[in-house]
Amino acid sequence: MAALIEYPGLLNSTQMTAATNYMESQLNEVISDNYTLSVVTYALSLVGRNKAKEGLDILNNRAETEGDLMFWKSNVHTVSGWWQPSSIDIATAAYILMSHVIQNRVSEGG
Secondary structure (H helix, E strand, O other): OOHHHHOOOOOOHHHHHHHHHHHHHOOOOOOHHHHHHHHHHHHHHHOOOOOOHHHHHHHHHHEEEEEEEEOOOOOOOOOOOOOOOHHHHHHHHHHHHHHHHHOOHHOOOO
C-alpha cells in the first residue's frame, strides 16, 4: 500500500480507502508483533489517518531503552547468533522512525 500511495490518483480511491479501513480495524485486535505494527503505522501515517498516532503510541510504549538509546525488537522469531541485530529489527526501527518524521514527532523517536 505504501508504494501505491505515490501513484497518481490512488490516494483517494475506493481501493485505498478499503485498505486503510481494514488496517485500522486490525490495529488493536490482531496485530501483536512490532514489525507488522510498524509497517501498518507507517502506511497509515503516509495517508494521514488518525489511527497512525495510536499505532505509534503503542510502538513507543513497547520500545526498549538502554541508556539514552531507544530501540524495538520484533516478536518474529529469527535465527541469529550474531552480535548484531537481526534485519527485521532494523526494518522495524526504520518504519517506526519514518512514522515519527511523518507525524512530526521526531523528538519522541529516541
